[in-house]
Amino acid sequence: MKDIGFQLELLTEGKASFYAPRESESDVYIPSTKTVFYNPVMRLNRDISVLALRSFRQAGNRASLVADPLAGCGVRGVRFALEAPFIDRVEMNDLNPLAVELQRRNVALNSLSEIVGVNRSDANVFLSAHSGPGRRFDFVDLDPFGSPVRFLDSAIRSLRGGGLLALTATDMAALCGVHSAACRRKYFSTALRTEYCHELAVRIVLNTLVVAAAKYEFGVLPVFSHSSDHYIRLYVLLILNLRKADECLRELGYLVHCFSCFHRESHRGFSPSVPDVCPMCGGRVGLSGPIWLGRIFDQSFIKQMQRQLLILDGLDPRLPRLLELTILEHDAPITYYVIDRLTDRLNIPIPKTVEIFDALSELGYRVVPTHFHPKGLRTDASSKVLSEVVLGLSAKKSVGK
Numbered sequence: 001m002k003d004i005g006f007q008l009e010l011l012t013e014g015k016a017s018f019y020a021p022r023e024s025e026s027d028v029y030i031p032s033t034k035t036v037f038y039n040p041v042m043r044l045n046r047d048i049s050v051l052a053l054r055s056f057r058q059a060g061n062r063a064s065l066v067a068d069p070l071a072g073c074g075v076r077g078v079r080f081a082l083e084a085p086f087i088d089r090v091e092m093n094d095l096n097p098l099a100v101e102l103q104r105r106n107v108a109l110n111s112l113s114e115i116v117g118v119n120r121s122d123a124n125v126f127l128s129a130h131s132g133p134g135r136r137f138d139f140v141d142l143d144p145f146g147s148p149v150r151f152l153d154s155a156i157r158s159l160r161g162g163g164l165l166a167l168t169a170t171d172m173a174a175l176c177g178v179h180s181a182a183c184r185r186k187y188f189s190t191a192l193r194t195e196y197c198h199e200l201a202v203r204i205v206l207n208t209l210v211v212a213a214a215k216y217e218f219g220v221l222p223v224f225s226h227s228s229d230h231y232i233r234l235y236v237l238l239i240l241n242l243r244k245a246d247e248c249l250r251e252l253g254y255l256v257h258c259f260s261c262f263h264r265e266s267h268r269g270f271s272p273s274v275p276d277v278c279p280m281c282g283g284r285v286g287l288s289g290p291i292w293l294g295r296i297f298d299q300s301f302i303k304q305m306q307r308q309l310l311i312l313d314g315l316d317p318r319l320p321r322l323l324e325l326t327i328l329e330h331d332a333p334i335t336y337y338v339i340d341r342l343t344d345r346l347n348i349p350i351p352k353t354v355e356i357f358d359a360l361s362e363l364g365y366r367v368v369p370t371h372f373h374p375k376g377l378r379t380d381a382s383s384k385v386l387s388e389v390v391l392g393l394s395a396k397k398s399v400g401k
């Protein structure tokens, strides 16, 4: 085989066999040091992408033309072609010539030259070339290093009305309130360092997407979101409809969070009046926003993903539980509580999570877990009620000792 300038190894993922840069077993994985990108940790991300694409089609949508504009070694695009066989064409693209060479080899290796195209261009140029009538994609999967924002406009313009946009964001320091200037710059939003910052991260990216889409008269329908490993991922239908775009803008707003009693409240609107101290305890509050305050999951889409999961073999073993959790939380109140944070603040031992769920249910409150955090719970009980429940259970536990 022609020398590509670095060592290759043959790997498999899903139904694809593919070449990727060889990993020495002792190497710590550092993506930015690679000549061409392949990150095995992102396998779950790609598995879900395949499930989402199949569910999109199964829900009766046309899913013929698919784009992988930041394709790296091309494993994602190759998997789309093999694992979503209804596709007519996948266009892969990357700016890195070595990535493009590897994509070519991987397309040939899987005998997909008839249906998978390989392009070398800036992703915005590539997507813009598909922004005209008849050339638009049904599904675009944006999987950048860091933030997807610089590709949003061209991705939206390259999608047909009713198309599906998937995006990854790995810039969690900006989205979780560690680098607030970066969050303002990229997303024109304020993040908060709270226990539910990963959910806020999803909502910040959605805010940016809603604003970007509205100017092209697209409204959005988020069908699936998840936070896994070191990234977040969104799946959003773009609906070409003025009224839907306006409706989505009305779902934007702010979240007030109390750092003392964990109270939180949301306020819709561009410039709503928000409290500057906690209305419950008078404590210091933080403000996050603008963020998307609407739903971030669609139950019927996730159920379809569950059905697709039963059909496909060899996907990530975390998937059944992830989908089950997102079904549970799809219509639950926004933001979640993390029990350890609460007990740390109250300076009490941690009661069993199941006891907290039971106690809240007995009091008539809704309570569900969240995939965002293993110790997280969403409830319509106030932070005051939750604290009282946790204090009561903790006191019982101490007496029982």
Ligand SMILES: C[S@@+](CC[C@H](N)C(=O)[O-])C[C@H]1O[C@@H](n2cnc3c(N)ncnc32)[C@H](O)[C@@H]1O
Binding pocket: 036, 037, 038, 039, 042, 046, 069, 070, 071, 072, 073, 074, 075, 076, 093, 094, 095, 096, 099, 121, 122, 123, 124, 143, 144, 145
């Ligand atoms: C995170 S990797 C993609 C990984 C791939 N989607 C996968 O699942 O394995 C991001 C890729 O974007 C490419 N890239 C970065 N900036 C780009 C640009 N402006 N236009 C096109 N490709 C770009 C990089 O060369 C890299 O291969």
Ligand SMILES: [Zn+2]
Binding pocket: 258, 259, 260, 261, 262, 263, 278, 279, 280, 281, 282, 283
């Ligand atoms: Zn408070």
